[in-house]
Amino acid sequence: MTVIATESLSKRFPRVTALDRLTVGITPGVTGLVGANGAGKSTLIKILLGLSPASEGSASVLGMDVSTQGSAIRERVGYMPEHDCLPPDVSATEFVVHMARMSGLPPTAARERTADTLRHVGLYEERYRPMGGYSTGMKQRVKLAQALVHDPHLVLLDEPTNGLDPVGRDDMLALIRRVHTDFGISVLVTSHLLGELERTCDHVVVIDGGKLLRSSSTADFTQRTAALAVEVTDTDRHPDGTAALRTALEGAGVTVHADESGAAPGAGRLLYITVTEDSVYDAVRDAAAELGLGLVRMEQRRHQIAEVFTQQPHESRSPEPGDSEHQRPQEPAQVRERSSADVV
Amino acid sequence: MSSEPTTTAPAPAQRGQDVIHNIGYRRYEGQRLGRSYARRSLFIQSLRGAFGLGRSAKSKVLPMILLAATSLPAAIVVAVSVATNADELPVGYPEYVLLLQPVIGIFLAAVAPQMVSLDLRFKTTPLYFSRPIERSDYVAAKYAALSAAVFVVIAAPVVIMYAGAMLAKLDFGDETKGFFQGLVFCVVFALLHAALAAYLAALTPRRGFGIAAVIVVLTVPYFLMSALQAIADEQDSLSAVGWLALGSPGTLMDGLQSKFLGGASGFPGGHGLSNAQGALSLLVIAALIAGSYALLSRRYRKAGL
Numbered sequence: 001m002t003v004i005a006t007e008s009l010s011k012r013f014p015r016v017t018a019l020d021r022l023t024v025g026i027t028p029g030v031t032g033l034v035g036a037n038g039a040g041k042s043t044l045i046k047i048l049l050g051l052s053p054a055s056e057g058s059a060s061v062l063g064m065d066v067s068t069q070g071s072a073i074r075e076r077v078g079y080m081p082e083h084d085c086l087p088p089d090v091s092a093t094e095f096v097v098h099m100a101r102m103s104g105l106p107p108t109a110a111r112e113r114t115a116d117t118l119r120h121v122g123l124y125e126e127r128y129r130p131m132g133g134y135s136t137g138m139k140q141r142v143k144l145a146q147a148l149v150h151d152p153h154l155v156l157l158d159e160p161t162n163g164l165d166p167v168g169r170d171d172m173l174a175l176i177r178r179v180h181t182d183f184g185i186s187v188l189v190t191s192h193l194l195g196e197l198e199r200t201c202d203h204v205v206v207i208d209g210g211k212l213l214r215s216s217s218t219a220d221f222t223q224r225t226a227a228l229a230v231e232v233t234d235t236d237r238h239p240d241g242t243a244a245l246r247t248a249l250e251g252a253g254v255t256v257h258a259d260e261s262g263a264a265p266g267a268g269r270l271l272y273i274t275v276t277e278d279s280v281y282d283a284v285r286d287a288a289a290e291l292g293l294g295l296v297r298m299e300q301r302r303h304q305i306a307e308v309f310t311q312q313p314h315e316s317r318s319p320e321p322g323d324s325e326h327q328r329p330q331e332p333a334q335v336r337e338r339s340s341a342d343v344v
Numbered sequence: 345m346s347s348e349p350t351t352t353a354p355a356p357a358q359r360g361q362d363v364i365h366n367i368g369y370r371r372y373e374g375q376r377l378g379r380s381y382a383r384r385s386l387f388i389q390s391l392r393g394a395f396g397l398g399r400s401a402k403s404k405v406l407p408m409i410l411l412a413a414t415s416l417p418a419a420i421v422v423a424v425s426v427a428t429n430a431d432e433l434p435v436g437y438p439e440y441v442l443l444l445q446p447v448i449g450i451f452l453a454a455v456a457p458q459m460v461s462l463d464l465r466f467k468t469t470p471l472y473f474s475r476p477i478e479r480s481d482y483v484a485a486k487y488a489a490l491s492a493a494v495f496v497v498i499a500a501p502v503v504i505m506y507a508g509a510m511l512a513k514l515d516f517g518d519e520t521k522g523f524f525q526g527l528v529f530c531v532v533f534a535l536l537h538a539a540l541a542a543y544l545a546a547l548t549p550r551r552g553f554g555i556a557a558v559i560v561v562l563t564v565p566y567f568l569m570s571a572l573q574a575i576a577d578e579q580d581s582l583s584a585v586g587w588l589a590l591g592s593p594g595t596l597m598d599g600l601q602s603k604f605l606g607g608a609s610g611f612p613g614g615h616g617l618s619n620a621q622g623a624l625s626l627l628v629i630a631a632l633i634a635g636s637y638a639l640l641s642r643r644y645r646k647a648g649l
Contacts, residue, residue, distance in 0.1 A: 151372035
């Protein structure tokens with residue numbers, strides 16, 4: 001079963017092609033939709049909500065055709081926009097109750113569902129205060145609540161972590177995860193940060209310039225992109241600690257790359273280590289300890305979307321630079337294989 | 345910022361800890377009342393919002409003051425009539441509504457931008473359009489709510505006057521006829537003014553511009569036409585007074601009530617409309633309402649989402 005299916009979906013504006021023959025099938029679960037600004041994410045969401053007609057091709061949501069059954073789709077789908085959308089002089093309760101009624105819930109049910117939903121997204125006493133005084137994190141929670149209040153089968157979340165600090169970001173991602181695991185609602189979440197979606201999504205779809213770049217399960221993605229950035233101090237014994245660690249790790253059979261681009265600050269001091277299995281973390285720790293180097297940082301690299309497009313050599317374990325080129329045409333075929341496997 | 349790789353695949357045990365105070369998600373299996381119910385809900389919410397109900401205490405102040413400003417003089421008029429044993433009310437029903445024009449102008453300037461512009465300014469419209477209603481439903485609900493709000497404000501004193509007239513035991517037939525003429529006038533008045541104000545307010549997400557635009561459109565043409573009518577009257581060109589009446593919402597309303605609803609003309613010299621002018625003024629009113637509504641609908645084809 002697929003919750004969203006598009007078939008060579010195109011959307012052309014007078015001067016821009018926002019979507020270009022996009023064919024993708026999305027199964028229940030949490031799916032990330034990744035693309036740079038202007039990649040066509042928001043256009044796709046508008047088409048899926050039946051608000052903007054496609055130039056050609058077709059799309060269906062929950063088995064309903066977007067061009068003819070828009071109203072019925074919107075009754076069963078929740079939408080959280082990217083931008084601020086809350087009137088400041090109304091309380092969260094008043095607002096979400098109103099939105100529940102706008103989705104067709106009778107007054108009593110709207111009140112009950114609002115109380116439940118606001119509690120689930122983590123808004124308690126403050127829900128009776130006007131929303132103008134809310135923090136960004138609280139506003140994002142209300143926006144999520146209004147998308148969930150009518151118990152949809154699918155929610156479309158447009159950049160839900162926008163503007164949040166790291167803690168708020170992690171909370172929101174955990175909440176999104178719960179929307180699927182605890183509430184049983186499928187999620188399509190957009191972001192331009194791939195690293196963020198890797199932790200939340202079962203499946204990631206990457207689009208660029210309105211074209212499908214890749215669609216695969218998150219496991220595939222992390223396998224191909226898992227990398228660890230390590231920075232160490234220099235000591236008297238090892239004036240160049242970075243080089244010493246590199247030699248030691250390579251001796252232990254771990255793949256190490258330095259950052260040759262030199263673009264990031266302190267780039268020359270960073271080592272990128274390809275994580276093939278959990279023991280690699282131990283190897284790094286042991287090597288640093290043996291050499292007596294101070295471990296300044298050891299972090300999971302947050303992948304920006306651009307890296308997926310360029311496939312920088314130091315990120316991928318095996319592929320050659322040209323590999324990504326002949327991989328692309330195969331992608332749609334892979335997608336179909338995968339979705340047919342899901343049916344079984 | 346750093347995260348352990350294990351978080352990508354959450355273990356079931358961790359899940360359990362997350363949800364200690366979570367009494368569980370309940371699915372909604374009840375009825376979904378669909379599009380027409382949603383449209384009605386939007387109408388009711390907007391109408392309540394016009395009077396500040398369901399909004400902060402601060403936003404109730406102005407609408408309530410204005411409602412009092414339209415109703416209190418009516419109550420006083422009634423009280424005086426009862427006390428002096430007058431045999432008819434000193435002001436006709438439609439004429440009284442015309443006297444209220446400045447107050448209604450303020451009411452529209454305050455309420456229309458609040459009802460229409462704020463959804464654009466705070467970008468709430470995408471939330472509406474991502475629900476079962478269509479854009480046309482949104483426009484219809486907002487226009488109906490604004491018309492209803494204006495109707496409440498101007499019909500309240502008409503009802504008060506009628507109730508007072510009955511208490512003072514004035515002639516039942518005359519008063520009832522005048523009352524219904526007054527209500528018809530209120531309906532037309534509300535429909536025309538709401539259409540103009542809603543369209544003007546929808547042009548801008550800025551509330552201040554909306555307020556200014558509504559006041560300008562309701563006053564400037566009215567003063568201009570009234571001044572020109574006075575000049576025409578000076579020069580004894582009686583038909584010109586009637587033709588000039590077609591030039592502003594206020595004078596259109598005045599002509600309408602004196603021609604068709606038994607009111608006394610407020611034009612200089614007390615001239616009324618000729619038959620041709622009367623028919624044309626009805627057409628102009630209908631065209632203004634329909635035109636504003638069409639423009640409003642067109643505006644929402646682009647605005648929002």
